[in-house]
Amino acid sequence: MGAALVAQPARDRSDAGQRHRGHRRRVCLIRGSSPCCGHSRIENVPRVAVLISGTGTLLQSLIDDPRREYEIAVVGSDRPAAGLQRASDAGIPTLVARPGDYPDRTAWSAALADLLADFTVDWVVSAGFMRILDATFLERFPQRVVNSHPALLPAFPGAHAVADALAYGVKVTGCTVHLVDSGVDTGPIIAQRTVAVEPGDDEDSxxxxxxxxxxxxxxEVVNHLVAYGCTVNGRKVEL
Structure with a gap:
């Protein structure tokens, strides 16, 4: 790949009972640090990376949010996804890190983390990103990676959540925003919202x-996290 890889050591943070602060704390960190590359930034504004694999409709909801008080610093993908055009149209830098370009998953995870660190991001949002982020990546952004999943976790994890919910015959499903760990949709739950299953529904509807x-x-969740952070006690997240 033509992009330079810039390593950035992970910050030491305890998982249990740790307050993962938002903008108020990170302003001090930003002022006291030097950018690791030439990417421009808006001073004292939290920076978020968004990862996608598809058309980017969730990304668009973040771009269009009128309440957004953070900068989308970069949009990354594991493939030349159609949704990258949404970022380009909004003037947001994009990058592609194809797993097949690296010798193994660990090397790919490290390279992706390096690329995002090059943009000095504070949070990472997985918005339809169809890859598992392993410990190599997560250690670089401890408790600062968030995913949106189209089911009420812990029910129906994985890539076929909507079809699985329909096949099981549930009457209510929904979506979950959670912190990411190295499992498949197993991280601590931040917020959930329900959706009724209607007669005649198929997977698409x-x-x-x-x-x-x-x-x-x-x-809503990303806005809160970048402003105020969250408290994590085991599997419980408090905003």
Whole structure:
């Protein structure tokens, strides 16, 4: 790949009972640090990276959010995803890190973390990103990676959540925003919102209604996290 990789050591933070602060604390860190590259930034504004794999509708909800008080510093993908055009149209830098360009998953995870660190991001949002982020990546952004999932976790994790919920016959499903760990949709839950399953629903119709709710919930959660952070006690997250 042509992009330079810039390593950045992880900050030491305890998982249990740790307050993961938002903008108020990070302003001090930003003022006291030097950018690791030439990417421009808006002074004292929190910086968020968004990861996508598809058309980027969740990304668009973040871009269009009128309450947004953070900068989307970069949008990354594991493939030349159609949604990258949404970022380009909004003047947001994009990058692609293809797993096949690296010898193994660990090398890819480290390279992706390096690329995001090059943009000095404070939080990482997985918005339809269809790759598991392993410990190599997560250690670089401890308790600062967030994912939106189209089901009410812990039920129906994985890539086929909507189809699995329909097949099981649930009457209510929804979406979950959670912190990311190295499992498949197993991280501590931050927020959830319900969606009723209607008679005659198929995967497409149900998923469309879930996406409508995700487009509201994810921006709300990200806004809160970058401003105020969260407290994590085991599996419990307090905003």
């Amino acid at each position: 149900l998923h469309e209604r879930i996406k409508q709710v995700e487009w509201q919930l994810l921006p």
